Amino acid sequence: MHRHWHPILCVLLLASCATPPDSETKPMGENVLSKDAIHAAKHGPVDFVAHVKPVLEAKCVMCHNRQALPGHMSLASRSEAQRTKTLGTYIVPGHPETSLLVTNVKTVHQNVSVMPAVGERLTQDEYAIINKWVKEGAVWPAGKAGTLKIIR
Numbered sequence: 001m002h003r004h005w006h007p008i009l010c011v012l013l014l015a016s017c018a019t020p021p022d023s024e025t026k027p028m029g030e031n032v033l034s035k036d037a038i039h040a041a042k043h044g045p046v047d048f049v050a051h052v053k054p055v056l057e058a059k060c061v062m063c064h065n066r067q068a069l070p071g072h073m074s075l076a077s078r079s080e081a082q083r084t085k086t087l088g089t090y091i092v093p094g095h096p097e098t099s100l101l102v103t104n105v106k107t108v109h110q111n112v113s114v115m116p117a118v119g120e121r122l123t124q125d126e127y128a129i130i131n132k133w134v135k136e137g138a139v140w141p142a143g144k145a146g147t148l149k150i151i152r
Contacts, residue, residue: 029120032058038125046133048140053148055126059116061148073100077147078140096134105130 031038032054041051056075062068064075073090074080081090081101088100096102104115105122116122122130133139140146 029059029123029126031123031125033126033129038129041129041132042125046129046136048133049145051129052133052140053146055122055130057148057151059120059122059126061150062119063116065148065150067150075101075148076150078142081140091134091138091140093138094135096131099134099138102131102134 033041033051037051041047046052061075064073066074066076066080074083075090083090089098090100092099105127
């Protein structure tokens with residue numbers, strides 16, 4: 001009998017284990033944004049292009065796009081990111097506590113994060129910026145400014 005594991009279940013299973021030093025998921029990443037950009041986002045409104053897009057491009061969209069995970073959460077564009085799937089809504093403007101984008105990158109225990117499953121985790125600053133951006137309404141521009149480059 002051939003079994004297929006659902007990607008979300010695999011991620012949850014991985015998250016329940018302590019991350020060994022040689023694992024693919026690194027303990028805590030480096031900030032993608034400069035100190036000035038982090039300060040600006042913390043003390044003013046979060047701007048998608050200046051604060052959110054660089055983090056999503058560097059740490060999320062390489063897996064969360066239609067080519068890498070067909071039928072699953074894609075962050076390549078606003079229209080794809082605002083969809084609802086069986087496990088919930090990716091982005092609920094004004095409600096980070098019910099947005100999968102926010103809840104799936106939140107540290108769960110023992111400094112282990114659910115997402116990303118592979119690669120550098122979001123820093124506390126990056127998580128705070130994404131959380132604040134969603135809380136402020138998750139304004140995501142249309143067109144080129146709102147389309148993420150898939151960096152592999």
